[in-house]
Amino acid sequence: MNNVSKSNTNGVTVQMTTTTHTSMQRRCRRNELFVNSLKMQSGCSLCQMKPMTEAECRLLDLNHDGGGRVGQWAEKSAGKTADVARLVWSGASLQRIADEIAKGDFLCKNCHCMEHTDPPIRLIETEAYAKKEIENFLGKIVTE
Ligand SMILES: [Zn+2]
Numbered sequence: 796m797n798n799v800s801k802s803n804t805n806g807v808t809v810q811m812t813t814t815t816h817t818s819m820q821r822r823c824r825r826n827e828l829f830v831n832s833l834k835m836q837s838g839c840s841l842c843q844m845k846p847m848t849e850a851e852c853r854l855l856d857l858n859h860d861g862g863g864r865v866g867q868w869a870e871k872s873a874g875k876t877a878d879v880a881r882l883v884w885s886g887a888s889l890q891r892i893a894d895e896i897a898k899g900d901f902l903c904k905n906c907h908c909m910e911h912t913d914p915p916i917r918l919i920e921t922e923a924y925a926k927k928e929i930e931n932f933l934g935k936i937v938t939e
Pocket residue numbers: 839840841842843844902903904905906907
């Protein structure tokens with residue numbers, strides 16, 4: 796393996812190697828780059844946050860409950876949903892990945908969390924108990 800150090804425009808040294816990847820590794824990298832480029836174009840469908848780097852692409856998830864508005868595949872594809880990351884790293888075809896992405900929307904971690912959080916059922920008695928306990932605890936800290 797021949798290692799080559801290259802400085803990019805920021806002066807950061809990047810390690811690159813001339814060794815050839817296996818065809819599977821190349822397919823996975825192609826898939827990863829494909830999904831990341833879609834994430835950068837699309838951004839979060841709720842707050843419009845757009846990742847600027849591939850690292851930031853990890854902040855976007857595919858929400859299968861979404862309207863299916865990603866990319867030029869405007870309609871939802873029929874069929875069972877699959878985990879996009881699993882498709883990417885199993886070397887699936889670009890078409891298979893595109894079909895899957897078309898079923899949902901990209902959501903950032905914050906929006907995805909809020910989307911799936913149901914408001915808790917609050918029982919009056921439990922609320923009163925919880926508040927009293929906290930009051931007592933904080934009261935103790937103040938008087939100690
Ligand atoms: Zn968002």
